[in-house]
Amino acid sequence: MSDNLRYALNRARLQPVDLAAALAVDPKTVERWLKGRIPYPRHRWAIAELLNLDETHLWPQITPPHQHISDEVLAIYPHRWAVPHTVWRNLFQSAGHEIGILAYSSLFLAEDAGLLRLIAHQADTGTRVRILLGNPESPEVAARGTEEHIGPHTMTARIRNAITLYQPLRGLTGIEFRFHRTVLYNSIYRADDQLLVNAHIYGTPAADAPVIHLRTGHQDGSAHVYLASFERTWADAEPGT
Known part of the structure; x- marks a missing residue:
């Protein structure tokens, strides 16, 4: 279960159906995400943008691509x-x-x-x-x-x-x-x-x-x-x- 996503939606006072409408996806898709399925990247980014959070906060198991390779x-x-x-x-x-x-x-x-x-x-x-x-x-x-x-x-x-x-x-x-x-x-x-x-x-x-x-x-x-x-x-x- 994706507790982080559920908590973030609650904090933003959004229902799963609101998220589905914002992303133009089926509400059943959102329910699958809440049960633990990781969304496709384009949906993760849209959700993170909507909730004003980094996607790694919502899905900690995702490693950002090659982050902080060096000081530069x-x-x-x-x-x-x-x-x-x-x-x-x-x-x-x-x-x-x-x-x-x-x-x-x-x-x-x-x-x-x-x-x-x-x-x-x-x-x-x-x-x-x-x-x-x-x-x-x-x-x-x-x-x-x-x-x-x-x-x-x-x-x-x-x-x-x-x-x-x-x-x-x-x-x-x-x-x-x-x-x-x-x-x-x-x-x-x-x-x-x-x-x-x-x-x-x-x-x-x-x-x-x-x-x-x-x-x-x-x-x-x-x-x-x-x-x-x-x-x-x-x-x-x-x-x-």
Whole structure:
């Protein structure tokens, strides 16, 4: 029996049927979870997000993937989709000075209204936010679409969609947008001294590629290499309009 899940639901004043409705699953599925069956990852992350808890608190038998490998490497995730939503939220929520996003589209973030509100709130409290997206007209964007086997026009469409979804952030004080024409080998998501680095692998969509969670340490550490790459790309990018 999953006593931790049952206790967490009680504390949140939620009934199993409420959880089933929130996750769009059959109430019998929730009952199986309460009897001890471990949910699929996507459901675990949604439950943890709903209850504002880490999934390991609800299911202690689950070991987070390669957590705290060293002082600099905090975690390695086999795929971007395997990074729990709470990790993204906690990353941006922890920022007090700087948030940086370097990607082609980062559409998965742009589609998350909750994270956009969080980033807007951080900017309102004085955190500098810099968002670097691919120039949708650039040949580098077209080439990346071809490499991912989705076609150049699809990658361009993703970026245009992301630009539209990021619209609530554009024009806000403390938030800057630029568009790059860079061949990216990684997408970088920064919050002060922490980074989530999503590798770009030929023929593999970014969502399926690994993510490394880093914390800056010594000046000769790998995190500073990624930060320097971000700054070079920012300096060469075109200001957003």
